[in-house]
Amino acid sequence: MNRDERERYSRQILFSAIGEAGQEKLLAAGAVLVGCGALGTVVTNLMVRAGLGHLVVVDRDFVEPSNLQRQTLFEESDARDALPKAIAAERRLRAVNSGVQVEGIVADLTPDNALDLLDGFPVILDGTDNFETRLLVNDAALFLGVPWIYAAAVGSYGVTMTIRPGKTACLACLLESENGKSASGAEDTCDTLGVLNSVAGIIACVEAAEATKLLSGHPEALNGRLLSCDVWTGKFQSIRVERNPNCRACVQRNFLYLEGRFQPRISVCGRDSVQIHERRRALDLRELGHRAAAASASDVRNNDFLLRFRVAPYEMTVFPDGRAIVKGTQDPAIARSLYARYIGS
Ligand SMILES: [Zn+2]
DSSP states (O other), X not given: OOHHHHHXXXXXXXXXXXXXXXXXXXXXXXXXXXOOSHHHHHHHHHHHHHTOSEEEEEEOOBOOGGGTTTOTTOOHHHHHTTOBHHHHHHHHHHHHOTTSEEEEEEOOOOTTTHHHHHTTOSOEEEOOSOHHHHHHHHHHHHHHTOOEEEEEEEBTEEEEEEEOTTTSOOHHHHHBOTTSOXXXXXXXXXXXXXXXXXXXXXXXXXXXXXXXXXXXXXXXXXXXXXXXXXXXXXXXXXXXXXXXXXXTTTTTOOOTTTTTTTOXXXXXXXXXXXXXXXXXOOOOHHHHHHHHHHTTOEEEEEOSSOEEEEETTEEEEEOTTSOEEEESOOOHHHHHXXXXXXXXX
């Protein structure tokens, strides 16, 4: 550690459990975040300020005005420019701490890329907004033998648990019943129920504390329990989750999500959009933009990361890997037909 670092992190080094030795470990450690929304922006802000060595931010989405209420890394200009969240987060986090190597990756975590994206990090941070992706992260973390920190917030309620392969219960122990089906009611999202920024903040702060313990070499300090809170009723709870002796994932190592058996080609995401997970299809977005304009699309806009245009009442956003988000509908058939018409079948 040099003099500047010793000064910069002095208040954390003074905290006796961390000290110089813990800070050195943090500076040499890395983390990968999946999903940079309400939780992800808070946890990465804290980890970058705490002096992580390197951080990779994986996110599939772009910044919208409705994100600004809780996604603390983003600004109005990011929404205006429709910047991908991974890119906007990378820029902001580099400005917060130039000593941390930050890399943003615009991608949807899928069974095809999960191991490539998540391998090589001592911890995986959960910032996702759906259980399909979390169960994929759970499978990948168990496969790789890497701890991950589950975190979720919706409405005024939030929950988090640190999952360590072979040592604690995993997300499948917690969510899946005997027949391997996901527990019902787990699919409420911020797009249907809304979310308070305060609860996302609390949960992400606990997530950052747990990551700091892990990366500074103090696994004994991990809270080891499922922590939940409701900031509206003021109820805070922590419960012990036992491992399921027959768990599909952490005992039988039956990685259904990693094998891609639950990967839809097309999915409803949010209150009024559909995502088409077309991949392995490199697109020339400028060329496509010209073609869309010629085919009566309006408001055609390109930036370096995506193409967006309107076909009233719908809005289509296309990424270079062929993925697309169609806003203004929940009907996969409409999304598919727009995709075929403007991108190709
Ligand atoms: Zn398990």
